[in-house]
Amino acid sequence: MKQNPAGPLPPPKERRRLREASSLTQTQVATRVGVSRATVRAWERGRTVPSGPQGAAYARLIAALAPPPTADGSQERTNEEYQEKRSITSASAPPGLPSLTPDQAFDALYAFCAPALVRQAYLLTGRRELAREAVERAFQLAWQQWPEVARDRDPGGWIRSTAYEYALSPWHRFRRRHRSPEAPPADPADRALLHALLKLPPSYRRTLVLYDGVGLDLPETAAETEASTPAAAGRLTRAREAVAAQVPELADPAALHRRLTELASTERLRAAQPTTVRTVGERRNIFWTQAAIAFTVAIVGATALTLRTAPTHYVPPIAPAQAVHGVPVAPAMGPLSPTEIALRAKLHGAAESGPERLFPAAR
Structure with missing residues (x-):
């Protein structure tokens, strides 16, 4: 890339960060430089290199957006800029640069992405608390799967997709805290825009926020x-x-993009600290791990009890009881007849003296 009067250009991600830190949209930058919005998007993604008079104008604009140098000749860096420049993992760190620990890499990604994601989630849901919860839950899931997320081509896109899915989940309507509407924005224009957004189907709303709000191109x-x-x-x-x-x-569309950015920026939406998100994510991970272990132990115990108490051979079932018909009714007791009285006396006498003894007779 040729050097220009404004000096060498910073990396594409740094250019985008400087533009967003100055609350400029891609359309506004394109108007100042004299190119299309698609060209600015390509420059910020590193697909093309700024060149010619437009590239020189773009370099001067970026140089004007950069912080002024300090007394020692170095530029002042905000915490977001410092974290963004160091948001690389040990696997992708160039030789000679100190690799970041997983905690540092996660905190850098969180500091760079979380504020913008909370504002985007607010455009999707119209609820401030749900927007913060969606972003924090997405980062908690990312921390639980950090080795895979850190090696992803676009970790921010992975977290954004997860946050959008959580924010647009239809199950939130059954939660007690989300049954009543939140207070709308104070500005009537913002209320009208948010009302129009919330009347869209979730898929339409997500597409509109991604393209006109975030600035992704159509294939992305x-x-x-x-x-x-x-x-x-x-x-x-x-x-x-x-x-x-x-x-x-x-x-x-340019006015819509500007108003979406303004609506998301007017609300005071702040995410929790990255250390808090990591701690809550680790606690939730420990809880679900312990719950899974307890459930597994319960299943094993129930299986062992079943095997212990189960019969080892077939036992036929007992037939159900049935009513017996045709049995004569027992006669009622009455006075004995003379014959029965005589028989009773004879039996009583025989029982007292016993039977006659038998002797063998000689032949």
């Missing part, structure tokens, strides 16, 4: 929403039409 939006590119384009078109029908001044 389609991939993240698990749809084909034509289907994502159709959802985006219908979502824009529905929003424009309720808020006519947002028929222009």
